[in-house]
Amino acid sequence: MRLELHIWRQAGPKARGRFVTYPLDGVSEHMSFLEMLDHLNQQLIARGEEPVAFEHDCREGICGSCGVVINGQAHGPLPGTTCCQLHMRHFADGDVLFIEPWRARAFPVLKDLVVDRSAFDRIIQAGGYISTRTGSAPEANAIPVAKSAAELAMDAAACIGCGACVAACPNGAAMLFVAAKITHLGVLPQGQPERLRRARAMVAQMERELFGGCSNARECEAVCPKNISIATIARLNRDFLKASLSA
Numbered sequence: 001m002r003l004e005l006h007i008w009r010q011a012g013p014k015a016r017g018r019f020v021t022y023p024l025d026g027v028s029e030h031m032s033f034l035e036m037l038d039h040l041n042q043q044l045i046a047r048g049e050e051p052v053a054f055e056h057d058c059r060e061g062i063c064g065s066c067g068v069v070i071n072g073q074a075h076g077p078l079p080g081t082t083c084c085q086l087h088m089r090h091f092a093d094g095d096v097l098f099i100e101p102w103r104a105r106a107f108p109v110l111k112d113l114v115v116d117r118s119a120f121d122r123i124i125q126a127g128g129y130i131s132t133r134t135g136s137a138p139e140a141n142a143i144p145v146a147k148s149a150a151e152l153a154m155d156a157a158a159c160i161g162c163g164a165c166v167a168a169c170p171n172g173a174a175m176l177f178v179a180a181k182i183t184h185l186g187v188l189p190q191g192q193p194e195r196l197r198r199a200r201a202m203v204a205q206m207e208r209e210l211f212g213g214c215s216n217a218r219e220c221e222a223v224c225p226k227n228i229s230i231a232t233i234a235r236l237n238r239d240f241l242k243a244s245l246s247a
Contacts, residue, residue: 001027001093005040007052008100010109013116017109019098029089033076034059034066036088053112061085061225064162068113069100074164074223082162082225102167106174106209119209120161120177127201128181130191149187156184158226165220165228171212176220178202179232186239196243203240 003024010017024040031039034056041051056066066083070076076086091097099113107115159180166174182199185191191198214233221230 001029001088001091003027003036003091003094004096006096006098007112009052009112010101011111013108013110019100027088029087031088032059033070033083033086033088053110053114055114056084059084062160064160064164064225067102067162067164067167069098069102069167071098074102074167075162075225079222080225080227082160085225102163104163104166104169104172104211106172106211107163107166115163117161117163119211120163120174122209123174123178123202123205124181126205127194127198128185129194130185130188131193143189145188153184153187156180156187156228156232159184159224159228160226162225164223164225166211168219168223169212169214170217170219171215173214173220174206174209174211175214175233175236176224176228176230178206179230179236180228182236182239183232186235196239196246199236199239200243203236 005022005024006019007022008017009020022040022044024036024043027036027039034054037052037054044051054066054068057063059066061082061084064082067075068083070083070086075081075083076090078086078090101107101109101113102115102117106119107117110116157180159177161177163177165176166172182202185198186195216230218230221228
């Protein structure tokens with residue numbers, strides 16, 4: 001398979017970036033998208049050129065660090081799939097691919113396809129925890145949890161914090177990420193003591209990080225590799241409103 005790659009190259013946070021074109025031969029349909037980038041980098045290194053910087057870790061679709069925008073779509077054309085789990089069989093011989101980093105004010109580009117997503121970490125630090133005492137594991141049935149609440153919490157906890165929701169949102173909003181974190185803690189009995197304070201603190205930190213506001217475009221839901229529902233945003237809004245009224 002032969003591809004024409006247009007990849008965003010940027011030497012550093014303050015450098016001026018641009019798309020650079022790379023024709024690439026010998027791409028197997030069995031390669032993952034990241035293996036295709038590895039294949040390109042091997043050729044660049046052999047020619048004495050700077051390899052393309054991109055981030056990855058697990059390559060199993062559970063960490064989200066691999067995220068890039070492919071032809072204008074976060075994580076590429078396959079729904080519910082991270083870049084590392086996207087295989088080249090979903091592309092055709094001769095395809096032209098534009099590959100660029102997440103585009104958001106809160107995610108500054110560090111180099112090439114790598115962005116700084118530490119804003120998400122600071123949002124979690126602002127309130128994404130519970131005050132349950134640590135120690136040995138409690139007996140499984142000590143705290144009854146309704147099946148519906150457990151399932152909702154698990155669905156929301158599937159969020160891997162990749163940032164695709166931010167990259168896809170026309171406003172650069174982080175509402176789906178924050179809502180997922182608030183939902184997966186806020187529906188469980190252990191998360192009730194901080195429930196309202198958590199919503200207020202995390203939303204305040206989100207605003208300090210200069211993420212945009214939600215306008216219900218639903219692009220976040222469309223590109224989320226874990227299929228997080230925007231229903232979590234409605235839950236966030238309810239908790240935040242209660243927190244504001246009780247402050």
